[in-house]
Amino acid sequence: REWGETFGYSEKPWIERRAAGFCSGAYNEKKDNENADNEENGNENADAVIFAAGARVLDFAVSAAERIEKEKGIKVSVYSARIVKPLYEKVLNEFIGKKVFTVEENSVIGGFGSAVCEYYAGKGGNTEVTVLGIKDEFIPHGSVSEQLASCGLDEAGIYAALAANL
Numbered sequence: 001r002e003w004g005e006t007f008g009y010s011e012k013p014w015i016e017r018r019a020a021g022f023c024s025g026a027y028n029e030k031k032d033n034e035n036a037d038n039e040e041n042g043n044e045n046a047d048a049v050i051f052a053a054g055a056r057v058l059d060f061a062v063s064a065a066e067r068i069e070k071e072k073g074i075k076v077s078v079y080s081a082r083i084v085k086p087l088y089e090k091v092l093n094e095f096i097g098k099k100v101f102t103v104e105e106n107s108v109i110g111g112f113g114s115a116v117c118e119y120y121a122g123k124g125g126n127t128e129v130t131v132l133g134i135k136d137e138f139i140p141h142g143s144v145s146e147q148l149a150s151c152g153l154d155e156a157g158i159y160a161a162l163a164a165n166l
Contacts, residue, residue, distance in 0.1 A: 046077040048099035053081040053112045057103045064158035100129045108133040
């Protein structure tokens with residue numbers, strides 16, 4: 001069924017971001033579909049969450065989350081931010097007061113991460129959001145892998161952000 005229907009947006013406008021990249025399938029796509037409304041989805045045990053917008057960064061986010069749990073014992077949930085507008089508030093509300101990371105192949109200014117920051121700011125409280133994305137600066141030419149790495153959007157960069165902020 002359509003993604004909009006999955007999240008209850010069948011009657012409202014919504015934006016779905018589809019990346020041209022490839023996701024290896026390490027991430028269980030059922031998590032944000034079937035279990036988003038399930039109270040037993042394991043988020044209460046998570047120390048933090050990554051909302052990843054884009055297939056390439058989703059793969060890297062899953063790898064970084066698995067690595068930080070294995071090496072440091074820190075549990076990080078990973079969600080695919082397939083729908084970036086409107087925000088899926090039910091899932092965001094599960095992480096009020098926890099550490100939240102957004103990862104996107106997009107500008108950190110006015111992007112998905114900015115929208116998540118605005119959402120949590122409107123909720124008050126102490127939700128700390130770390131936004132990983134493309135800074136407003138020149139990115140040197142190179143392969144996609146080299147450019148993602150230079151922006152901290154590969155597994156090593158995401159892992160470093162998790163380790164520094166958790």
